[in-house]
Amino acid sequence: xxxxxxxxxxxxxxxxxxxxxxxxxxxxxxxxxxxxxxxxxxxxxxxxxxxxxxxxxxxxxxxxxxxxxxxxxxxxxxxxxxxxxxxxxxxxxxxxxxxxxxxxxxxxxxxxxxxxxxxxxxxxxxxxxxxxxxxxxxxxxxxxxxxxxxxxxxxxxxxxxxxxxxxxxxxxxxxxxxxxxxxxxxxxxxxxxxxxxxxxxxxxxxxxxxxxxxxxxxxxxxxxxxxxxxxxxxxxxxxxxxxxxxxxxxxxxxxxxxxxxxxxxxxxxxxxxxxxxxxxxxxxxxxxxxxxxxxxxxxxxxxxxxxxxxxxxxxxxxxxxxxxxxxxxxxxxxxxxxxxxxxxxxxxxxxxxxxxxxxxxxxxxxxxxxxxxxxxxxxxxxxxxxxxxxxxxxxxxxxxxxxxxxxxxxxxxxxxxxxxxxxxxxxxxxxxxxxxxxxxxxxxxxxxxxxxxxxxxxxxxxxxxxxxxx
Amino acid sequence: xxxxxxxxxxxxxxxxxxxxxxxxxxxxxxxxxxxxxxxxxxxxxxxxxxxxxxxxxxxxxxxxxxxxxxxxxxxxxxxxxxxxxxxxxxxxxxxxxxxxxxxxxxxxxxxxxxxxxxxxxxxxxxxxxxxxxxxxxxxxxxxxxxxxxxxxxxxxxxxxxxxxxxxxxxxxxxxxxxxxxxxxxxxxxxxxxxxxxxxxxxxxxxxxxxxxxxxxxxxxxxxxxxxxxxxxxxxxxxxxxxxxxxxxxxxxxxxxxxxxxxxxxxxxxxxxxxxxxxxxxxxxxxxxxxxxxxxxxxxxxxxxxxxxxxxxxxxxx
Numbered sequence: 001x002x003x004x005x006x007x008x009x010x011x012x013x014x015x016x017x018x019x020x021x022x023x024x025x026x027x028x029x030x031x032x033x034x035x036x037x038x039x040x041x042x043x044x045x046x047x048x049x050x051x052x053x054x055x056x057x058x059x060x061x062x063x064x065x066x067x068x069x070x071x072x073x074x075x076x077x078x079x080x081x082x083x084x085x086x087x088x089x090x091x092x093x094x095x096x097x098x099x100x101x102x103x104x105x106x107x108x109x110x111x112x113x114x115x116x117x118x119x120x121x122x123x124x125x126x127x128x129x130x131x132x133x134x135x136x137x138x139x140x141x142x143x144x145x146x147x148x149x150x151x152x153x154x155x156x157x158x159x160x161x162x163x164x165x166x167x168x169x170x171x172x173x174x175x176x177x178x179x180x181x182x183x184x185x186x187x188x189x190x191x192x193x194x195x196x197x198x199x200x201x202x203x204x205x206x207x208x209x210x211x212x213x214x215x216x217x218x219x220x221x222x223x224x225x226x227x228x229x230x231x232x233x234x235x236x237x238x239x240x241x242x243x244x245x246x247x248x249x250x251x252x253x254x255x256x257x258x259x260x261x262x263x264x265x266x267x268x269x270x271x272x273x274x275x276x277x278x279x280x281x282x283x284x285x286x287x288x289x290x291x292x293x294x295x296x297x298x299x300x301x302x303x304x305x306x307x308x309x310x311x312x313x314x315x316x317x318x319x320x321x322x323x324x325x326x327x328x329x330x331x332x333x334x335x336x337x338x339x340x341x342x343x344x345x346x347x348x349x350x351x352x353x354x355x356x357x358x359x360x361x362x363x364x365x366x367x368x369x370x371x372x373x374x375x376x377x378x379x380x381x382x383x384x385x386x387x388x389x390x391x392x393x394x395x396x397x398x399x400x401x402x403x404x405x406x407x408x409x410x411x412x413x414x415x416x417x418x419x420x421x422x423x424x425x426x427x428x429x430x431x432x433x434x435x436x437x438x439x440x441x442x443x444x445x446x447x448x449x450x451x452x453x454x455x456x457x458x459x460x461x462x463x464x465x466x467x468x469x470x
Numbered sequence: 471x472x473x474x475x476x477x478x479x480x481x482x483x484x485x486x487x488x489x490x491x492x493x494x495x496x497x498x499x500x501x502x503x504x505x506x507x508x509x510x511x512x513x514x515x516x517x518x519x520x521x522x523x524x525x526x527x528x529x530x531x532x533x534x535x536x537x538x539x540x541x542x543x544x545x546x547x548x549x550x551x552x553x554x555x556x557x558x559x560x561x562x563x564x565x566x567x568x569x570x571x572x573x574x575x576x577x578x579x580x581x582x583x584x585x586x587x588x589x590x591x592x593x594x595x596x597x598x599x600x601x602x603x604x605x606x607x608x609x610x611x612x613x614x615x616x617x618x619x620x621x622x623x624x625x626x627x628x629x630x631x632x633x634x635x636x637x638x639x640x641x642x643x644x645x646x647x648x649x650x651x652x653x654x655x656x657x658x659x660x661x662x663x664x665x666x667x668x669x670x671x672x673x674x675x676x677x678x679x680x681x682x683x684x685x686x687x688x689x690x691x692x693x694x695x696x697x698x699x700x701x702x703x704x705x706x707x708x709x710x711x712x713x714x715x716x717x718x719x720x721x722x723x724x725x726x727x728x729x730x731x732x733x734x735x736x737x738x739x740x741x742x743x744x745x746x747x748x749x750x751x752x753x754x755x756x757x758x759x760x761x762x763x764x765x766x767x768x769x770x771x772x773x774x775x776x777x778x779x780x781x782x783x784x785x786x787x
Contacts, residue, residue, distance in 0.1 A: 047575075048567065048582045215472075223567050236571040239471065246785050247476050259472040260627065260781040261729050 003406040004148045005420050006071065017072040017468055020185050025069075025418075033068065033413060040066050040174050049170050049229055065461035066171060067412040068178075071423060071443040072186075078439060078467040081152060084337030085142050085427060086435045087327060092159055092314050093431060094330035096136035099313060100126045110325050121312035121367070123275065125282055129299055131308045133205035133432060138306040139198070139270070140429040141165070141442075145340075146408040153340045153405065154323070155424065159314040160307055161272055164442040164462075165194060165428050166230040169237075171464040172440070187469035189439040194428065195237030201432035202268045208301035209254060214267035217241040217257065221273050221289045231272050241266075245273075250293035254302045268304040269294075275309045317366045317400050318344060345392060345399040354401040355392065358385045361401045363392065376452060378404050407452055410463065412445060422446045424454050425465065439467035473572070475782035478631045480569035482774075482783070485635035487562035488581070488615055491555045491588075493643040494545055495608040497522055500677035502601055504669060505538060516541040522643075522650045522677075523553050542601065547592045555608055556592045559585050572628045576618040584611035609679075627728050630721040631781075637721075638774050641714035642767060647677055648701055649763040668692060674701075678709045698759065699751040711766065715743040718773075725781075733780035738773050742766070 007018045014022045041063060044050075050061035073081075098104050099116060106113050116122050141162025143155040172191050176183055199216065206214035220231035222244050235242035241257060248257045248266065256263035271278065277287040282295040297303050313319065319326075321342035327335035343350035343361075354361060358377050365373040375388045392399055409420035427441035443463040444454035454460040501519040516536045520526040525544075528551055533540050548554045552561070563585040570578055588611060596604050623629050651674050671692045675681040678701065687704065688696045705712040719739050726732045745766075754762050778784065 045586060046579050046583050048570075048578065223564065228567070232567070232570045241472070241474060242571045243474065244476070247474050257472070258475045258782050258785065260475055260478050260631075261472065261731075262782070264472050 003420075003422070004146065004151075004408040006146070006408050006410045006423075007069075008411065008418075008420070017074040017077075017466075021070065021072060021182065024182060024185060030417065034415075036178050037066075037068055037413060040068065040178060043174055043177070044170070047170065049166070064167065064456045065447060066174065067445055067447075067461050067463050068175075069411050069413055069418065070175065070182075070464045070466050071410045071425070072466045072468065075468055075470055081144065081337070081427070082437045082439075084152070084335070085429055085437055087331055087333065087336050088142065088154065088157070088323070089137070089140050089429050089431050089435060091323075091327040091330045091335075092140070092157060093134070093136050095326050096159075096308075096311055096314055097130065097134060098330070100136075100310065101128065101130075105326065105329055108329065110329055111319070111322050115316070115318050116313065119313055119316060121275075121310070121316055123310035123313075125295060126308070126310040131205070131298075132207045132301070132304045135205055135306075135431055136308040137311040137314065138201060138205065138308075138431050140431065141426045142429060144337075144425045144427065145405055146423075146425070147406055148408075151338075153338050155340060156317075157315040157320065157323070158426070160312040161274070162426065162428065163227045163230055163272075164426055164444075166233040167462050168428065168438075168440060168442045168465065169194060169233075171442075171462055175464045186466065188466045189469055191438050191440040191465075194438045195234060197430055197436045197438065198234065198270075199238040199240065201430040201436060202270055202304075202306055204433040205304050205306070206267045207298075207304045209265075209303075210267040215241075215265065216268045216270065217243045217266045219243055219245070219269050219271040219273055219291075221277070225272070227272065234270070243269075245287075245289050245291050248291050250291070250297055253297060253300060255291060255294055255297050266303060268306065270306050275312060278305075278309060317342075317364055318346070318397075321400060340402045340405065343401040345401060346397040350401075351392070351396045354399075355389055358389060360404060362404050363388060363399055363401045366398055366400060376404065379452075404452070410443070410445065412447065412461075412463075419449070421449070422452050422454065423463070440465045473627055473631075475784070477569045477572050478627075478781050479778065479783035480565045481572060481628060481631040482635035482777070484562050484565035484569065484581075485632045486639040487558045487565065488612060489636045489639040489643070490553055491558035491562065492609055492612040493640075494523055494553055494555050494558065495605045496677050496679060497647070498542060498545055498601065499605045500673040501538075501541075502598075502605075503676060504673045518650050519545065522647050524646060525551055525553050538598065539595075542598075543595055546596055546604065555588065559588050574618070574622040576622040577615065580611075580615045580618040584615055587611060625724075627725055630725050630728075633717055633721045634777060637714040637717045638770060640709055641711050641718070641770050644678060644701055644709050644711055644714070645763050645767050645770065647674065648698070649760060649767070652759045652763070671697060680707060680709065683707065695751055695755070698755065702754065703746060703749075703751060712743075712746045715739065715746055719743050722777075733776075735773060735776040735780045738769070738776055742769055742773065 007014055009015055044063050044066065050063055095105065099122070105111050106116065137159040139162060141158040141164065143158060144152055145155050146152050168191055202216050203214045216238065217240055218231050218235040220228060220242060222228065232242055243257055248255055249263070251263055254265040255269065256265050273289050276284045277289045279290050279292060279295045280287045281292045294303065298305055321339070321344055323339050324335045343354050345351045345354055354363065358375070361377045363375040375384065377385070407422040407424065410423050411418035412421045423443050423445045425441050425443050428438050430436040443465045444456070444460045445463055446452060446454045447461045448459055497519050501515055504515045516538055517526070519541060520529050523545065529544055532550070544551055544554065546555050549557050551557060563581055566573065566578060566581045588608060591604060591607060619632065672681050674697065675684050684697070684700055687700060687706070700707055701710050703712045704710050705716055707713055722736045722739050726736055
């Protein structure tokens with residue numbers, strides 16, 4: 001069956017949100033557009049929007065390919081999606097608060113205890129502690145896939161440190177520079193307000209020790225981290241400090257940064273360092289990236305950490321499969337956004353089904369990310385499936401399986417014109433005194449014909465994502 | 471907004487290395503021109519390029535000849551030579567990436583683009599015929615960065631730390647060039663008025679991009695005393711020690727006002743500046759130019775360290 005194309009109904013007919021874009025596109029000269037694509041690349045290089053690839057010296061900085069054809073969503077489509085996302089992030093935070101306190105959801109028999117206590121992402125150090133404002137996951141990137149006109153599924157919740165928001169903003173910047181006329185013809189909602197909202201969200205959850213306007217900082221592992229560009233970008237756009245572990249120290253019960261005028265306390269830290277590396281006194285003692293003593297300061301109300309340590313438990317893939325029940329448990333409503341049907345290989349019947357249907361399924365590691373360690377059934381060889389089956393039988397609890405979804409397509413620009421490619425969507429959500437969802441997000445696109453893997457580490461590209469005002 | 475000590479350090483060194491890349495290119499330009507005159511013995515000239523850049527020891531550890539191709543390659547492309555154009559720009563850019571949040575988009579992009587363009591140009595060896603174009607390219611890129619810096623940066627402490635880096639490096643460079651050439655400049659050591667002299671002196675001026683402005687200031691008369699005055703004490707000359715210290719003292723004064731605290735580095739800079747304004751060129755020559763420059767280079771470096779300590783560039787400070 002042909003997957004749902006978000007732009008083209010047939011060769012002649014386009015879906016409504018794309019009507020104006022299509023008119024414009026038909027008037028463009030193909031060759032000139034090709035040149036524009038080159039311009040976009042030069043723009044990205046000059047700006048330094050690159051990501052680092054580990055273990056490759058010369059080509060250490062790569063660009064994520066950018067496609068000029070925007071992904072466009074109508075107001076109504078977006079509004080219902082946003083409603084579902086808001087419900088979901090509220091539930092995620094309630095779930096985290098419950099897990100680290102009374103664990104009502106386990107007592108109610110909805111989420112099995114074994115998924116929590118034995119899970120590395122669950123941090124016992126957080127038990128009984130409530131972060132400022134009661135917010136655990138402040139910044140979320142909900143991965144969404146579409147399989148039909150009204151068929152959206154959440155693929156992953158990314159509640160620890162979602163990345164990619166800088167691409168959302170720079171993609172828009174690039175499109176506006178190259179094709180300003182498109183933005184006068186279409187009423188596109190802005191995404192460049194994200195850093196402003198992020199700053200407000202972070203300021204709203206300042207810790208008890210904060211006096212006056214909160215001092216905010218972004219904590220980065222440093223310039224060799226793959227997402228360093230984004231860390232610098234966000235600090236820059238928010239007008240806050242970009243710090244490394246070596247810039248700060250615990251002094252008088254506060255986390256303070258070494259400035260040219262001496263040490264100054266930080267109130268809110270947006271950390272892009274994983275839990276394990278955050279505090280060598282509490283977690284990995286070998287960490288050079290973290291801040292010794294930050295957990296104690298945190299618990300005494302001296303600093304806010306966003307996202308809170310221990311939020312990773314909420315985007316564990318085994319927990320994911322319980323999300324519809326989790327949403328209902330905390331909000332009292334049915335989940336507005338659907339989960340992808342998921343077989344938990346830890347359950348005997350499911351494992352049996354999965355092993356019998358490997359050819360149709362996508363099997364993922366429970367803790368994996370980045371598209372590694374997974375099996376895509378339909379495009380796998382018999383040999384790969386056999387090898388994977390062995391791994392599955394050995395450690396069934398390590399895996400979940402999902403049907404291979406017919407991801408929607410959006411055209412990309414190729415030599416001969418337009419060609420459909422599969423996409424997903426990562427909208428960015430901020431949770432603080434209220435929930436702020438930025439209209440748009442990062443559309444990742446699999447550039448290879450027929451491919452379903454959109455990860456940038458595996459040949460994926462990105463598109464500007466438009467949400468129309470009307 | 472507060473400025474991190476590490477950021478101040480990054481800005482300082484970013485600008486030192488931008489300055490150094492260009493200086494290295496200029497030294498090569500002067501070396502190339504002298505070797506084209508066929509008047510001097512070439513290896514000596516190329517050796518003096520290495521000495522001026524302060525990398526002779528590193529060079530000798532790697533090579534035993536001073537043939538032009540090897541020296542040019544070492545100064546342009548060698549990553550083992552921290553003062554080569556390529557390594558300098560790489561270091562400047564790495565520092566720039568680190569302190570990106572303190573720079574305007576224009577400055578960052580100018581630096582990043584310079585790095586991209588020069589890196590690409592230097593990915594393969596540069597022939598003698600290509601050298602002038604490459605030197606021009608490096609100088610032009612430096613001008614683009616400085617242009618963006620002058621026209622878009624807020625005049626705050628970030629601006630001051632950048633200037634401190636640029637002018638401490640520049641003062642060091644000019645002092646080194648003078649020191650290496652001092653035996654040529656001082657009358658008793660040189661063949662006054664010979665063709666060789668004119669070329670040599672012009673080459674010194676060229677290595678600081680000042681052969682035309684010298685002519686304006688001193689009516690085109692090449693004399694050792696005038697050239698020394700020009701490069702050391704003339705505060706209208708933007709690469710002279712005097713000018714560098716005008717900017718350094720001014721930058722430190724702004725910092726002191728901004729932070730409402732006068733650190734020890736301020737006194738050090740003032741003392742150094744007074745040493746330049748309190749002596750005439752005759753006095754300096756009579757007291758020994760080489761000795762004066764040696765002490766100056768040492769104190770200039772000491773000032774750089776003191777700034778780092780006073781403004782907490784490093785952890786533990």
